[in-house]
Amino acid sequence: MPQTGILPDHQIQTLWDEGAISAAIVPVRDQIQPASADLRLGLRAYRLRASFLPGPERTVADCLEGSDLVMHTLDLSEGAVLETGCVYLVPLQEALALPGDISAAMNPKSSTGRLDVFTRVICDRSAAFDQAPAGYEGPLYVEICPRTFSILVRPGDRLVQVRFRSGERAPTRDLTVSVDLQTADGPVGYRARRFSGVVDLAGVGAHDPANYWEPIHAPGGRLVLDPGEFYILASREAVEIPMTEAAEMAPIAPEIGEFRAHYAGFFDPGFGLAEAGGTGGRAVLEVRGRDVPFLIEHGQPVARLVFEPMTDQPSRPYGAAGSHYQAQKLKLAKHFR
Structure with a gap:
């Protein structure tokens, strides 16, 4: 694998196969994109008083357990509404055990941004959002704050995505x-x-x-x-x-x-x-x-x-398997007719 670059779909699949990405439920069709992978919501959501970062000495679970950060817990199994202006934390189904030369960056999916839903992924012992350092091993959580529209979510919904990088970031x-x-x-x-x-x-x-x-x-x-x-x-x-x-x-x-x-x-x-x-x-x-x-x-x-x-070309380009946003002009999120 080349020293520097973004991993394509077939190398992301290798990370799954080798256990660097894991989940109790196998990946769904189209979860792996040409240069990223979607991350899926888990079974519960924590309604928080405020956003937070765990810092270098604590896990996210340490911060939640016995603290006054959590106001209440929502069961997502039958669907639950995340309300506008509230902050929620949801454990993601995927966890990471990255090799020492692979880091990860996260971002909202296109549809998430177009719904004005603010999201950030949190790792254990992290001092920054949306980043997993090279060699990170542990769970992933997503902070969700709907800004304009309340949203109905269920386990498996995909609001954020992850991109994997080999070596240091090197913009061209x-x-x-x-x-x-x-x-x-x-x-x-x-x-x-x-x-x-x-x-x-x-x-x-x-x-x-x-x-x-x-x-x-x-x-x-x-x-x-x-x-x-x-x-x-x-x-x-x-x-x-x-x-x-x-x-x-x-x-x-x-x-x-x-x-x-x-x-x-x-x-x-x-x-x-x-x-x-x-x-x-x-x-x-x-x-x-x-x-x-x-x-x-x-x-x-x-x-x-x-x-x-890229460290290598993806096996298929964006949109080859169908996309709501390929060849787009001005376009709302896929949820709207």
């Missing part, structure tokens, strides 16, 4: 992403409606978008982001991820404006490629206004794509 290039606020037909984006109904994560295509989203337009290519509101917008650039690279959405300098421009950030090899059914897919931007109203304009830089090499 950046691509600045700007916002598209000019369109000849239809809205430039959507603003989430507050106090909407519950979103059932199992209900793909089952929700009327009119009950959850307000289409928005940007006369003259300008849009004012209201504080605390959540928007779905699209990039002006068409994005293509070659089979030899993977990419991750990252913020640009925070001093450029009063908004956050992404939640979910992994882009797998083959995204947007014509040979994989894409035509240069747009990056969908999950945008939240911050403290003051802020004017953004067409073509304004809002984020960047950071590319890393």
Whole structure:
């Protein structure tokens, strides 16, 4: 295996086969993606008073046991609603026993970010979210905080994904992403409606978008982001991820404006490629206004794509087995018709 790079699907499968990834329930179909793997919710959720990190001396279980962090426990086996504005911690079905040269990074799945569900994965003895150091051995937990829509979840639901890296992180290039606020037909984006109904994560295509989203337009290519509101917008650039690279959405300098421009950030090899059914897919931007109203304009830089090499090409490109987001333009989460 090469010294540096992101592991493709067949090497992730090898991690499963050799016990570096384990779960009581075998992986489901399509759980392993071209350069990542989905992680599944376990059987219970802990309603927390506050988010936390265990730090280098404690496990997550140490922090929960006998503390006042846990307000109550929810059984997810028959489905349970995670409510807006509340913080939950859910043990994941997968655990890790990584080799000494393999680390892991986690991120919300695309659909999770587009639902404005804030997630972060926690490892034992960790001082940072969404990271498992090389050689990590132990369980995984996901912190879940629905920001706009309450969500109905069950064991096995997949809100987050993991990407494995051999060696140190070695970005090869950046691509600045700007916002598209000019369109000849239809809205430039959507603003989430507050106090909407519950979103059932199992209900793909089952929700009327009119009950959850307000289409928005940007006369003259300008849009004012209201504080605390959540928007779905699209990039002006068409994005293509070659089979030899993977990419991750990252913020640009925070001093450029009063908004956050992404939640979910992994882009797998083959995204947007014509040979994989894409035509240069747009990056969908999950945008939240911050403290003051802020004017953004067409073509304004809002984020960047950071590319890393693959250790090998994946056996199939993103979208080859079907995808809700290949060749996308402006698009809501897969749960909406």
